[in-house]
Amino acid sequence: MSFTIAIIGRPNVGKSTLFNRLVGQKLALVDDMPGVTRDRREGEAKLHDLSFTIIDTAGLDEGPKGSLTARMQEQTETAIALADALFFVIDARIGLTPADRAFADFARRADKPVLLLANKSEGKHGELGAMESYALGLGDPIQISAEHGEGMGELYDAVSKLVPPTEDEDEEHEETDEERAARPIRVAIVGRPNAGKSTLINHLLGEERLLTSPEAGTTRDSIAVEIEYKGRGFRIFDTAGLRRRSRIEEKLEKLSVADALRAVRFAEVVVLMMDAQNRFEEQDLRIADLIEREGRALVIAVNKWDLMEAQPGQIAGLRRDADHWLPQVAGAPIVAVSGLMGEGIDRLMQAIVQSYAVWNRRVPTAALNRWFEGAIANNPPPAVSGRRLKLNYITQTKARPPSFVLFCSRADAIPQSYLRYLVNSMRETFELPGTPVRITLREKANPFAHKRKRPN
Incomplete structure (x- = not known):
């Protein structure tokens, strides 16, 4: 495992901004409101020729035992235990606070190298706050501005004493088929708020890695975790709950939703999690439609199945409901699970692997x-305006998802209903359940188009 550094400090001192700066992407949500970060988030940081793992944490704060605040601090303590060194961040504009002094003692007790970062040091006010930080007894402060990228050279000098430089590879390495098969499957878990997404992932990990609460909206960032299940690697993204756009008012929730949508686009397989007692609601259907438009393999997980009264034919009823409400992804795997009790997990993971294989399928x-030829013979394309439509041939251009080009005459005249017939027939013939299937129409060049018509 690479050298790991955890970013700690009280809320709203700029830890997530620094995290985003070091990983080179806006992965962590940032807002002026304190306490935005709740779960710990890991990323691969790059600082010139230095590479290391960076962990963003919730702000060190105290709360009653068992409360959400207390469990956020437990996540921070876990990050500190995993780290090889710490970035202790203060707000140089505000200067030292009693909380900074208390948590400096906390950092010292960790018995690990600590770099004191005086963030927001741009300007005269920042200079004064940075001078105050000497009183913490954590060594010379490194004055930075995570937002503007100032002080990164000084930070590099300090980190280079802890992290060995990485050697650049002379030649670009091309991924082999074996390496591609061994690479973890990227899976996003999405759904409405409080559907049980984090609880399910915690059961897969066998630990309380992600914060859970009966209160909807506990998860804000899209948190990625690596797991291995029966010899296969998975990179699973927990996401914020997706509500109807009309109900999203707060800026922070808008950021959380945007982060969840990015996770869907980055994923290869998306698990749509529904509440067993309120399944196939309008928002569930909207999310499924989004997944199909993004071209991702879909698996439907009906969670909290342990709360349902056992009745014959329930699973078959789920299958009928899924095909009725989601015809655009007909045959998508649907699995009844209980994230809390661990029921149906094996079936869910198997469905993810199978959906991933279908998503990558190429048809000979x-x-x-x-x-x-058989599909056209059984159901010829309709005539439009008294003229017959001619379908010449079809070829697969790519997988992920399976995509085809259909060469024909008068592409703009082919009805969508006929394309749906071809897609459904293809699903059934080549066993492509659930995955999006793309057919692009292309008109075959007319070899006589360049010749002028003879005058009468």
Whole structure:
């Protein structure tokens, strides 16, 4: 494992801004409101020729035992235990506070190298606050501005004494098929607020890695965790609950939703988690439609199944409901689970692996041609304005998701209903359940178009 540094400090001193600066992406949510970060988030940091793992943490704060605030601090303590060194961040504009002094003692007790970072040091006010920080007894403060990128050279000098420089590879390495197969499957868990997404991931990990609460909206950032399940690697993203746009008012929730949507675009398989007692509601259908438009493999998980009264035919009823409400992803795997009790987890993970395989599937050209001829013979394309539509041939251009180009005459005249017929027939023939199937129409060039018509 690479050298790991945890960013700690009281709330709203700029820890997440520094995290984003070091990883080179806006991965962590940032807002003026204190306490935005709740779960710990890991990323691969790059500082010139130094590479290391960086952990963003919730602000050190005290709260009653068992409360959300107390469990946020437990997450921070876990990050400190995992880290090889600490960035202790203060707000240089405000200067030292009693909380800073208390948590400086906390950092010292960790018995690990501590770099004192005086953030927001730009300007005269920042200079005065940085001078105050000498009183913490954590050594010379490194004056930085995470937002503006100031002081990164001084930070590099300090970090280079802890982290060995990484050697650049002389040649660019091309990923082999074996390496691609061994790479973790990227999975995003999405759904409405309080559907049980974090609880499910905690059960997979076997620890309380993600904060959970009966209160909806506990998760804010999209947190990625690495797990291995029965010899297969997975990188799973927990996301904030997605509500209807009309109900999203706070700026912070808008940022959380945008972060969740980025996780969907980054994923290869998306698990749509529904509450068993309120399944297939309008927002569930909207989320499923978004997943299909983004071209991701879909698995439906109906959570809190342990709260349902056992009745014959329930699972078959779920299958019928899914195909009725989500015809655009007909056959998508649907699994009844209980994230709290651990029921149905094996079936869910198997469904993810199978959906990933379907999403990557390529159809042999010979089989595709045989199907195409049969599909047209069984149901010829309709005539439009008294003129027959001619479908010439079809070819697969790529997988992830399976995508095809259909060469034809008068592409703009082919009805969407006929394209749906082809997609559904293809799903059934080549066993492509649940995954989006793309058919692009392209008109075949007319070899006689360049010739002028003879005058009458």
